[in-house]
Amino acid sequence: MGDKVLIKGSEAIGEAAIRANCKAFFGYPITPQTEVAAYMSKKMPKIGRIFIQAESEIAAINMVYGAAGSGVRCMTSSSSPGISLKSEGISYIAGAELPCVIINIVRGGPGLGSIQPAQSDYFQATKGGGHGDYRMPVFAPSSVQEMVDVLQDAFDVADTYRTPCMVMGDGMLGQMMEPVEFKERKQRKLPEKDWAANGLGGRKEHNIINSLYLSPEVLEQHNIHLQKKFKKIEEEEVRYETFNCDSECDLIMVAYGTTSRICRNVIKLAEKKGIKLGLIRPITLWPFPNEAFEKTVDKTKYGYLSVEMSCGQMVEDVRLSVNGKKPVYFYGRTGGMVPDPQGIFEKVESIIGGVK
Template sequence: MGERVLMKGNEAIGEAAIQAGCQCFFGYPITPQTEVAAYMSKKMPKIGRVFLQAESEVAAINMIYGAAGSGVRALTSSSSPGISLKAEGISYIAGAELPCVIINIVRGGPGLGGIQPAQSDYFQATKGGAHGDFSMPVFAPASIQEMVDLVQDAFDVADMYRTPCMVMGDGMLGQMMEPVEFKERPAKNIPEKTWAANGLKGRKKHNVINSLYLDPEGLEKHNLKLQAKYEEIKKNEVRYEIYNVEEDTDLIIVAYGTTSRICKNAIKMAKEQGIKVGLIRPITLWPFPVEAFEKTINSTKHGYLSVEMSCGQMVEDVRLASNGRKPVHFYGRTGGMVPQPEDIFEKVKEIVGLK
């Protein structure tokens, strides 16, 4: 604890989960996240915990359902097509109100696409991504240190609200190496898991884990309970960074993950030419940080520019947050292509009328 070590992003995810008390890992290899599973396969058996390479992504997410239902901390990881295969299980987990953490190291799509980094799973992550009325917290780290911190936070949030949580990074973040520190974390006041299916434990009846409600009135009541929980999460768990925003900012870029780091270089270029550009960096993609826009809406002359490694997905939430009060622009690269600072700066100049 307290010592900085150089680690690949995917391996740092595994170590962060271990130090957060993860007892079970179930997964299946897929580039560019396979090193998460490889790291856990080496480490977990040595400390008496469970690593199992499932026969498929569908099997892995259902194993997570079982482990989480018994009350232990459980982790699975995958990349874009694998997350699609897990979608049914994620909905079951949300319906049964089970805490777990799901890692998505995003690659280009649709279909098998390519193994290069992308952010084109934004809709899938934030708009449910599976059937039924549910949401789940989605954390978007911008560095490997933040990935470590957010993986550990995700376990706490999952337990606090009895919900699946996703930590979503792109393939670049999974594969790059940076120094990280595994910090001593203060104890959180996590509710006792009295709901877990882990034997009678002095109870008169066994706990039953289920997401099936054949009575429509009962299912509506359950759904309304879930929605009340999601409102609590919106109140308490929104995270974001506001960077370089002043009262007379020319334009505010909105970007998350590694794209936000590239945008900070474009902001430096703009500053050298006297253009004031700020940044809103959502750290939670759901709940989306609408309040960051309320704080900045009167500080931007030319509105917002959503920069993404996609064809334009988060831009819809930026438009909703702006709500017609300021223009919303978009710049994106897709298919595994990474935006370059120079190209973002050219788009900035175009918007502010200097091109």
């Protein structure tokens, strides 16, 4: 058993990274994730590891590029506008096939927006964000405990596939305090980092880390190689949870992160009115859990309701997964507003009542 402590989400991220053997952290302060950097600044130097507050988000992600290229586990964290600044570097990291973990504690937008919680970076995280044909595994925890668990998983996935991984939580998860157990984990067998630029190490030639391919024929082959890797990630690394979907439902909600917790309360509200609701909770936003919809499409009378703290970004992936077999509806709040159970339930009633 591990240690159970009451800890803030952003600080739990830092502790989980340390326990996952993160050797270097590079960041820049931005609300609501500054506590991640603050925690790492206190802890990392004491245990002989590297913490650098960079001069900008752009500098921080390029430091990650360098550290990852040397073969050490490394991480950066930011919030929405900061991730936008890091996007060019994330594309370089994906192109150079370097493992690292990127934290995004999402705030309201667009622009400077607000420091309130949101889920409006879904497109940015799952559809690339940076330039070029690349994908990036994106984990979406719904509690501080799960944030700890998926962060350690993200480091392993990053090392397994030589890819950047993102852990995306909203500002509420970053700021709330919950009890967390730092569990002993079964270690995943990871490949040797024989590609790292860390000296000759018995090799005849130095390893070179690069994302520049001037020959279109060579670059095309590199992209084909990357796409095969992304396909393997889609086959092997999907994570999701279904709740109350074992038998026929009136409607199945789809939600992730904090919003999925609110939807569980909506299920209780509906039960009192004789309405059965289910819930699909994606834990990986990419790869998206298409199979969850294949397994439940015959169990929902009236279709699916995507519930989000955005203007409907995930609803597009829900529609693609459902593939026209059932209706897909949307309910969302945006700009830092958090959906309340009653508002969601009223949407449920309007759907079921409208269909009836």
